[in-house]
Amino acid sequence: MVKMKYRSILGVCIAALIITFCFSPQFRTIYGLPPHMRIIEGEIASFDVNFPLTLTIKSDLEQSIRTQSPITMSGLSRPVFLETVKLGNATMEFKLLNFIPIRTVQVDVLPAIKLLPGGNSIGVVLHSRGVIVVGNSPITIENEQQVNPAKDAGIHVGDVILSINGVQVQNDSQVAEVIDNSGRDDEILDIVLKRGEEEMNIKLKPVLCSETKRYRIGLFVRDSAAGVGTLTFHDPESHAYGALGHIITDSDTNQPIDCEQGKIVGAKVSGIQHGMRGQPGEKIGVFIEGDQLLGNIEKNTKFGIYGKLTTEIPNDLYSEPIPVASMNQIQTGSAEILTVVNGQTIERFSIEIQKVNLQESPEGKGIVIKVTDPILLEKTGGIVQGMSGSPIIQNGKLVGAVTHVFVHDPTRGYGCFIDWMLMEIGVIPKNENKIVKKMFNLSNRFTFIKGA
Incomplete structure (x- = not known):
């Protein structure tokens, strides 16, 4: 009878412990991890694993990921640092009291890659497959x-x-x-x-x-869209590039343009319409005389446009490629963006990364940023149309691109992870996932309509 009483008390205590832990910040952090993570070779990932939580790595997969220093994989009560060793896969298991499964995370170790950051203003000319119905006549x-x-x-x-x-x-x-x-x-x-x-x-x-x-x-139709955006990166070896960070849509129908052919050309910023609450500003951009061809457009995706450069595009701020960082390496705090606000001169401006939303599948709004640079705030009021695609750099690594602005607060906006842009050039395996939330598109579009 006494044993049963003690067992009941012990059961209540364990239940209370589990319930208490489920409401703890540590539980929310671990449970918020995506079930599938990608880490670039050479990166180090850290996790806070405190009692009563434990972490286990399957022994047959430790060759891809290992702990940076010898630790016991049970009863941990301090941060765990995981070091990538070589390309491959691993499985991490988080458990409560070392026997109740809480979270399993599959980890892919991807090859290291370096890219030249952009920031250049580019003119975008996109021709659709077929013609788009934009109105009735x-x-x-x-x-x-x-x-x-x-x-x-x-x-x-x-x-x-x-x-x-x-x-x-x-x-x-x-x-x-x-x-x-x-x-x-x-x-x-x-x-x-x-x-x-x-x-x-x-x-x-x-x-x-x-x-x-x-x-x-009785229709109005359109076959093309054009505007000014920002180059995010390019690979000096393959000449592949990525820009904009979001899909180009038709300005009247808001439908994505199914790209048949397109090109990017040289552009410059001739003025700025200052952004304000409820009314995002914009870069006033013009194509360089003669439509200087920079490259083609092979596809228009929800994470920007991609193709091959036909002309070398210089960046006076970065003469050599820099490493890219996967989403789990991004930290809240200071960072910078590269963009043009006058002519063709790329400048760096300070921002603050306020939030990082780790994502299992490709989605927008991965990074929340705030412009803190007083010069950029004075010139533009914050994030403006035409700034989409501006590379985000933190700790010397390319982490993403500016994509959208908060209409109610132009000093703040969203960025997409460089992970998803790398997915579009084939470095990361592609997973489909629909974006269902509405966003303010930063693409500045110029159009021409004919009656049919």
Whole structure:
């Protein structure tokens, strides 16, 4: 009877200990670790492991990751430093009282890489696959009636027209010409369009516009977008580059542009529209005369644009490549960004990293930053449009890129991890994950629309 009483008391004590630990900062920190981490070879990761928490590394995988100094892998009550030894994988297990599993973390050790940081202003010209429907345009026919065949047939703003009557369309002028010719031949249009990830066929007949004397279907379409952004990095050996840190979307439909072809050209900053609460500012950028070609655009992704440079892009602040750091190496505290606020001169400005959101899968908003540099605050008010892609550097390592601004506080904004940008150039295995939160896009876009 006494033994049962003691067992009950012991059980209550253990339960109370577990409940207390579950509300402790240490538990929240460990449980907040992503189940899959990536560490670059040569980095050191640290974890606070205090009683009653223990850490175990599977013995058959210790060749990839090892402790920096000899320690006992149970009953730890001090920080644990893990050193990467070589490329490979490891599994870390956090346990309560050395027998209750709390968290298992898979660790990939990735190759070390050095890149030249950017900061240069670039002009971006992107041509979509097909043409994007950006609006409706009612058509005036005889007797002053107004009709809209495309809208009535079910074509929506944001749809991408891929082909008409079997002819792949590449620009807005071509679309207008194909529609007019088909109307004059009294043909029904067979339109293949893309809506999201789905392709569909729509048939309709164009009508003669009494104002233009051309056959039309009642749409505004666009085939390209252009603007000014910032180069994040490039590899001097492969000439691969990354820029912007976020996807380019159409300015009217807010739909991502499915890149068919594109280019980056030289650009300079001719002025700054100061940012203020509720109204983000912007760089007033212009393409350099002659559209000096710097490289191509091979893909437009949710973590920026990527391609190959055809011209060497200098950076007077960094003549040699610098190491990159994985997300687990980023610390809250001081850092810097590189960007242009006047002409083509790259300058460094101080910022504070206020929060690091460790992520298992590719997502935006990984880093929360605040501009602290008095010169940048005076010139811009904080983060402005056209600054997206500005590299974030901490402790001499490239850690990410500026991507978005807090509309209510232009001194603060988000950055994306360099991990996800490296994923886009093939260094890190790619995992898909949808971004569902709305963000303010920093891309400065200039557009041209034609009626069809």
